[in-house]
Amino acid sequence: MTAPVNSLIVMLAWALGATMSLQADGAKPTEYQVKAAYLANFGKFVEWPARAAGPDNHTFHICVLGQDPFGPALDEAFAGETIDRAPLATKRITKVQESGNCRVLFISSSEDAQLKTILETLDKESILTVSDLPQFVKRGGMIQFVLDGNRVRFEVNLVATQHAGLILSSELLKLAIAVRRTP
Amino acid sequence: MLKARNYSIKKKLTWMNMLVSGAALLVASVAFIVYELTTFRLTMARNLSIQAQIVGANSASAILFNDPNSAANTLSALKVAPNILSARIYLPSGEPFAVYWRDRRGSALPSPSIPPGQTEAHWFTNNALVLVRSVEFQGKSIGTVYIQSDLQELKNRLRRYEGTVAAVLLISLLAAFVLSSTFQRGTSKPIMQLAELARIVSREKKYSVRAPETASRDEVAVLIEAFNEMLAQIQERDAALQQAHERINLALKGSGVGTWSWSLSDNTITWDNYMFPLFGLEPGGFSGTYEDFLNLVHSKDRERVRTAGIASVERNTPYDVEFHVIWPDGSIHALSARGKVYRESDRPVRLAGVCWDISERKRSEEERQKFVSLVEQTDDFIGMVALDGRILYLNRAGCRLVGLEPEKAAGTDIRDFYPERWCLALRDEIFPAIVRGEGTWVGEAQLCHIESKQPVDVLMNVFPVNHPDTGQLLCFAMVVRDITERKRAEEQIRELNQSLERRVAERTAELEAANKELEAFTYSVAHDLRAPLRHIQGFSNALTEDFGSQLDADAKDYLKRIVEGTQHMGHLINDLLSLAHIGRQELRLQVTGLDSLVREVVRDLKQEAEHRNIDWQIGELPFVDCDPGLIKQVFYNLLSNALKYTRPRNPARIEAGQMSMNGRPVIFVRDNGVGFNMKYAAKLFGVFQRLHRREDFEGTGVGLATVQRIIHKHGGQIWAQAELDKGATFFFTLGSTEKQSL
Numbered sequence: 001m002t003a004p005v006n007s008l009i010v011m012l013a014w015a016l017g018a019t020m021s022l023q024a025d026g027a028k029p030t031e032y033q034v035k036a037a038y039l040a041n042f043g044k045f046v047e048w049p050a051r052a053a054g055p056d057n058h059t060f061h062i063c064v065l066g067q068d069p070f071g072p073a074l075d076e077a078f079a080g081e082t083i084d085r086a087p088l089a090t091k092r093i094t095k096v097q098e099s100g101n102c103r104v105l106f107i108s109s110s111e112d113a114q115l116k117t118i119l120e121t122l123d124k125e126s127i128l129t130v131s132d133l134p135q136f137v138k139r140g141g142m143i144q145f146v147l148d149g150n151r152v153r154f155e156v157n158l159v160a161t162q163h164a165g166l167i168l169s170s171e172l173l174k175l176a177i178a179v180r181r182t183p
Numbered sequence: 184m185l186k187a188r189n190y191s192i193k194k195k196l197t198w199m200n201m202l203v204s205g206a207a208l209l210v211a212s213v214a215f216i217v218y219e220l221t222t223f224r225l226t227m228a229r230n231l232s233i234q235a236q237i238v239g240a241n242s243a244s245a246i247l248f249n250d251p252n253s254a255a256n257t258l259s260a261l262k263v264a265p266n267i268l269s270a271r272i273y274l275p276s277g278e279p280f281a282v283y284w285r286d287r288r289g290s291a292l293p294s295p296s297i298p299p300g301q302t303e304a305h306w307f308t309n310n311a312l313v314l315v316r317s318v319e320f321q322g323k324s325i326g327t328v329y330i331q332s333d334l335q336e337l338k339n340r341l342r343r344y345e346g347t348v349a350a351v352l353l354i355s356l357l358a359a360f361v362l363s364s365t366f367q368r369g370t371s372k373p374i375m376q377l378a379e380l381a382r383i384v385s386r387e388k389k390y391s392v393r394a395p396e397t398a399s400r401d402e403v404a405v406l407i408e409a410f411n412e413m414l415a416q417i418q419e420r421d422a423a424l425q426q427a428h429e430r431i432n433l434a435l436k437g438s439g440v441g442t443w444s445w446s447l448s449d450n451t452i453t454w455d456n457y458m459f460p461l462f463g464l465e466p467g468g469f470s471g472t473y474e475d476f477l478n479l480v481h482s483k484d485r486e487r488v489r490t491a492g493i494a495s496v497e498r499n500t501p502y503d504v505e506f507h508v509i510w511p512d513g514s515i516h517a518l519s520a521r522g523k524v525y526r527e528s529d530r531p532v533r534l535a536g537v538c539w540d541i542s543e544r545k546r547s548e549e550e551r552q553k554f555v556s557l558v559e560q561t562d563d564f565i566g567m568v569a570l571d572g573r574i575l576y577l578n579r580a581g582c583r584l585v586g587l588e589p590e591k592a593a594g595t596d597i598r599d600f601y602p603e604r605w606c607l608a609l610r611d612e613i614f615p616a617i618v619r620g621e622g623t624w625v626g627e628a629q630l631c632h633i634e635s636k637q638p639v640d641v642l643m644n645v646f647p648v649n650h651p652d653t654g655q656l657l658c659f660a661m662v663v664r665d666i667t668e669r670k671r672a673e674e675q676i677r678e679l680n681q682s683l684e685r686r687v688a689e690r691t692a693e694l695e696a697a698n699k700e701l702e703a704f705t706y707s708v709a710h711d712l713r714a715p716l717r718h719i720q721g722f723s724n725a726l727t728e729d730f731g732s733q734l735d736a737d738a739k740d741y742l743k744r745i746v747e748g749t750q751h752m753g754h755l756i757n758d759l760l761s762l763a764h765i766g767r768q769e770l771r772l773q774v775t776g777l778d779s780l781v782r783e784v785v786r787d788l789k790q791e792a793e794h795r796n797i798d799w800q801i802g803e804l805p806f807v808d809c810d811p812g813l814i815k816q817v818f819y820n821l822l823s824n825a826l827k828y829t830r831p832r833n834p835a836r837i838e839a840g841q842m843s844m845n846g847r848p849v850i851f852v853r854d855n856g857v858g859f860n861m862k863y864a865a866k867l868f869g870v871f872q873r874l875h876r877r878e879d880f881e882g883t884g885v886g887l888a889t890v891q892r893i894i895h896k897h898g899g900q901i902w903a904q905a906e907l908d909k910g911a912t913f914f915f916t917l918g919s920t921e922k923q924s925l
Contacts, residue, residue, distance in 0.1 A: 034249070041247040044321050083321065151249070171244035175253055 032070045034152045035145055036077035039130060042143060043083040043104055045172035048126050049165040060086040061101050063093050065118070066108030096121045107131040107141070115139060126165050137180050142166070146177065153177045192378070193371040200363035201356055208355050212348040216341070223340060224312070227332065228305045231314040234264065235303070235328040239318035242272050246280060246318060246326045254281030261285075266336060268311060271329040272318070280326060295329065310334060373403045377410060390418035443520070444535035445473065447496065452476050461518055461540055463510025481507035481515060496531050499524050505541065517545045564630075564641070564663035567648065572597050572609075575658055584641075584665060586633045600633045609645075617647045618656060630663065642666045698766070705763045709756045716756065720749045751883075758885035762870070765813065765892050775811040777804035777818075777850070781839055784818045788826055796833050797826070802840025805848065807917055813893045814917075820886040821852040821913050827880055828856030828911070847916060855910040867903055890915075 029037075039062055060083045064074065078088040083103075091102060096118045099105050105127050111118060112133055119140045122129065129142045136144035137157040142164070144155045155178040161168050173179055190198070238257055245253035254272050258281050261267045270283040282288075295315050297304045302324075305314040311331050318326040373394075380394050393414060394407045435441065441458030445451075450473045459466045462479050469475065480488050484506035495502040502522040507515050522536020558565050564581035568574055577592040585600035598606045605628050613624045623646040631638045644662040649655060723745045731739065781801055789799075807814075822837065829835035838853040859867070859874045866872045868891040871884040894901045898918020905911035 038248060044247070045244060154248075169244070171241075172248075175244050175248045175250050 030073065031147070031152060033073045033077065035132065036070050036073040038145070038152065038154065039074070039104060039106060040077050040081050040088055042128060042130060042172070043088075045169035046128055046161075047167040047169075048103065058086060059089045059101075060084070060103055061089050061091045062104040062106070063091040063099055063102035064106045064108060065093050065096060065099065065111055067110035068092055069108060099125070099127060102127055104128045104130060107133065107136075109133050115141075122164075124164055128164075128166060129160070137178070143176075148177060156180065159183050191371075192374050193367060196367040196371050197360065197363045200367065201359045204359040205352065205356050208352055209348075212344075212351065216344045216348065219344065220337065220341065223337060224307065227312055227337065228314060231305065231312060231330050231332050232303055232316060234261065234267070235314055235316035235330050238270065238272070238330070239316055239326075239328045242281070242328070243318055243320040243325060246272065246274065247320065251281050255283070257281070258283035261330075264332075266332045267330060268333050269329075269331045273327040273329065275324060275326060297327065307334070369399070370401075370403060373397050373407060377403075377407060380410075384414065390414050390421050438539065440537050440539045442535070442537050443522070444533055445492070445522075446533045447531055448533075458538060461516070461538055462508050463512060463514070463516070479508050481509055483507070492534060495522070495534060496524055499526070499531065502534055502536055516540055517542045562665075564661065564665070566592075566661045566663075568597055568659045568661060570656070570658060581663070584639065584663070585630055586635070595633075600630050602629050602631050602636075602638055605629055613645055614659065617645060617659060620647075622646065627666065628663075639665055640667050640670050702763045702766050705759060709760045709763070713753070713756055716749050716752055720746065720753070723749065755883045755885070758883045758889065761816075762885055762889050762892060765889060765896065768813075770810045770813070770896060772808050772810055774806055775809050775814065776806050777814070780811060780815050781818050781822075784815060784822055787819075788822055792826055795830075795835065797829070798834050798836040800836065800838040800840070802838070804839070804841055804850065809897055809917055810893075813896070817890050817893050817915070818852070820890045824882075824886060825852060825854035825856060825911075827882070828858075828875075829854050830856075830880075832856060844914070849914050849916055851912055851914045853910065853912040858905040858907050858909050858911045860907050861905060864903060864905070868901070 043060060043062070062074075062078065064070065068074070074090050078090055081088045091098075093099060093102075096114075099122070103126075105122070107115065107118060107129060109132060115131075115133060115136075116139070119129070130145070131141050131143075132145040133139075133141070137155045137160075140157070140160055142157050142160045144157075146153050146155055154176055156168060156173060156176040157180040158168065158173075159180060159182065238261070241257040241260075242254045245251070245257065258270050258272065261270050261283055262285075265285070267283075268285050269289065271279055272281040274280045295304075295313070297315050297317055302319065303314065303316040305312060307313075311333055314328075314330045314332070316328045316330075317324045318328055377394050380392060383392060384390060393411045396411075397404050397407060435455070435457050439457065439461070441461050442455045443458055444453045446453070451471045452469075452473055453471065454469060456466050459468060462469065469479075477485050477489060488504055488506050491502060491504040494500065502520065502524070504521075505517065505519045507517050509515055517540070518538055519541045520536060520538040522534050524531045525533050525535060558578045561578065562580050564578070564584045566574055566577040566581050574592055574595045574597060577587065577589075577595075579589055581587075582589045582592050587595060587600075597609070601609065608628070616624060623644060625644050626642075628641055628643040629638045630641050642664045644660075646660050648657050648660050650657055723742055726734075727739070727742050727746075734742070778801075781804060785799055785801060789797075818839070822839065825837045826835070829837065832855055836855045839851070841848055841850050843849065857875070863874050867874065868887045869884075870888040872888075873882065873884045891901050894915050894917070899916040901913065901915040903911055903913045
């Protein structure tokens with residue numbers, strides 16, 4: 001590792017430490033704060049196919065479709081974060097067609113009704129779909145937030161990810177409380 | 184270790200080998216162990232680091248997705264590594280996230296910090312190795328892994344190493360001992376032989392032994408060779424020393440020089456055998472203490488000797504002192520001692536030197552001093568001049584004579600105080616003559632005062648001073664006497680003499696004239712007196728012959744008396760004439776035997792006194808150069824005198840002979856007659872001087888005067904010795920008898 005990278009890591013560690021400690025010192029992080037952090041982290045354990053980058057290759061777009069439940073938490077969580085050197089950016093969209101350069105798409109519970117359409121629209125698009133909609137995984141979504149007590153956990157639909165050409169790291173899988181491997 | 188110093192070289196070599204190999208092994212083993220342990224610790228740390236990395240990598244997602252159970256699961260996998268005591272994962276906030284304990288749960292300590300700029304740190308505590316590693320994910324630190332491992336394995340390993348090293352050391356030392364004892368023989372044996380040899384040499388002073396050569400060519404061989412060479416040199420030097428010692432001994436024996444040494448450490452004095460006689464002691468008759476030595480020194484020199492010794496030692500100067508010693512027999516002897524201080528490590532340890540008797544030298548010095556003072560005191564110029572004409576020595580009188588300062592005399596050129604004429608004479612005549620070996624030059628010369636150039640008349644003696652052995656000419660000696668005064672006196676005497684001679688000649692002439700006059704007068708008187716006397720005689724005889732019968736007895740008696748008177752007068756006149764004649768007569772000298780001359784006289788006299796009883800004793804008489812007629816007269820007068828004055832003696836004894844008086848031959852005539860009183864002896868030889876009455880003894884009083892005149896004319900002397908009534912002796916010498924004496 002080179003010196004600038006090293007110093008960057010240290011800076012990040014400090015920044016992260018600072019936020020974490022803020023959280024630690026202050027009130028427990030809210031559910032959506034945790035989910036925002038998870039959103040930022042999921043991308044790190046996923047391998048996209050080469051074509052997935054889209055026209056804007058320099059920014060890792062995490063999109064929120066529908067009504068944004070995160071508020072400022074999302075931007076806070078993404079600030080300064082990168083995945084494969086690409087800075088994270090939030091993109092709030094209202095239609096699934098706008099998800100052209102999104103890598104991760106959080107489908108808000110406001111879209112419960114159009115979920116089938118949305119998923120069908122996306123079909124084989126290499127976009128990691130995440131939602132806290134109930135039965136999301138069963139309904140063809142990829143990662144679904146679930147609450148295990150007061151802890152935020154997740155379930156994974158490997159069929160959906162494979163269909164979309166995404167490869168999920170075993171590291172991620174071992175943390176999932178449930179992994180759906182069959183359609 | 185103190186003991187090790189006394190070990191033999193064999194033991195030392197063995198020990199050394201063992202120590203060296205032991206030390207080398209020990210160092211190597213320690214280095215090996217240290218290296219091994221260091222390496223092992225690094226390996227341990229590396230292994231732990233790998234485990235931490237695995238744990239970190241496997242826990243990253245758990246941390247990111249806040250799943251401590253998953254992390255704890257991952258940690259529990261460390262169970263397979265029994266050395267791991269504990270492992271923990273901390274969140275960046277320092278909050279423990281997951282914990283693993285091997286034995287029992289302990290307290291979860293807060294996260295140790297990793298130095299900034301590093302992702303990992305490890306350290307060893309007493310019983311554990313602790314490693315802390317940051318968990319990185321996607322270039323970001325998301326937590327910290329903490330692993331604590333025990334050191335059991337390290338300790339086991341250390342124990343194994345210790346055992347191995349101990350065993351290796353033991354075996355190696357044993358092997359070293361065996362090998363060393365075997366191999367050191369080759370090295371130590373020659374050295375030990377050498378040491379033994381050195382002991383023999385130093386103990387027995389036997390330098391003829393040699394160490395056996397060894398086959399090897401190592402330093403020991405060189406040592407042996409050098410040692411042998413050294414022994415050879417020592418042997419040689421020892422012999423030389425012995426010779427030198429003998430020579431010195433001979434020299435000391437012959438010279439009477441003794442050697443001594445004063446040891447300062449114990450204040451004792453060591454003498455050689457030649458010292459004792461110098462102090463009049465028997466060999467060994469000296470205790471050797473310094474105080475006893477001082478007691479042998481004459482009390483007046485003692486303090487000086489003590490001071491000289493101390494001064495030499497303190498100032499490190501040569502010791503040179505002369506002193507007197509009193510021998511046991513009471514005699515005093517002068518000694519001279521010389522020496523020097525010997526130092527060791529810059530400290531004086533002894534004073535040693537030689538001593539000899541200088542009594543003889545002292546005496547000769549005193550003698551010399553006497554001569555020097557003699558030379559210095561004399562009024563004569565005495566000097567020594569080098570062959571180049573420079574003064575070597577000039578005495579005080581000499582300096583005074585030529586006006587030199589005594590201390591500036593030496594080196595002065597003698598030409599400075601000789602007039603030029605004499606400089607040339609010295610250069611061209613006097614010195615060359617002496618150099619040629621013509622001996623002493625003596626003569627009158629002139630010096631001059633060195634400043635005023637006033638000439639001084641001198642009598643100068645120049646003679647060579649030669650080397651007593653080689654005869655080589657060393658210098659000239661000059662003895663010069665100022666004869667100015669003498670010259671003046673001589674001049675005066677000469678003048679005096681001249682005037683005296685002149686006056687004598689004048690007086691002599693006057694005297695001779697007077698004498699001649701007197702003699703002529705005497706002669707003429709005598710001669711002229713004879714004519715009237717002859718008349719008286721003739722007419723008296725005629726009266727007696729012609730008128731004798733007419734005359735009575737008285738008249739005849741008167742006539743007889745007249746005749747006798749005239750006869751006596753005739754005798755007187757004859758005698759006077761003869762005396763005068765002798766004065767005028769020239770001596771006709773011829774060698775005459777006095778013997779026969781005296782016998783003739785005696786024969787004549789015997790006829791005159793044939794009725795008397797006379798004992799004639801005529802001894803041996805010499806042949807002399809004389810006028811025989813006159814000398815016969817002398818004997819006649821003297822012997823007839825003797826005959827006359829012995830008339831009262833019966834028997835009379837008359838002697839004539841020769842005797843020695845004060846080494847001179849003297850002729851004497853002795854009688855046992857009436858003699859005379861010696862207080863009239865001065866008158867004896869005067870004309871008409873008589874010591875007896877004519878009534879008793881006839882005579883004219885001219886005889887002895889005549890005798891004296893004849894003797895004087897012969898250059899002799901006459902004197903008499905007598906005592907009243909005990910005879911008289913007349914002695915005379917003749918100027919020529921000395922030459923003629925037989």
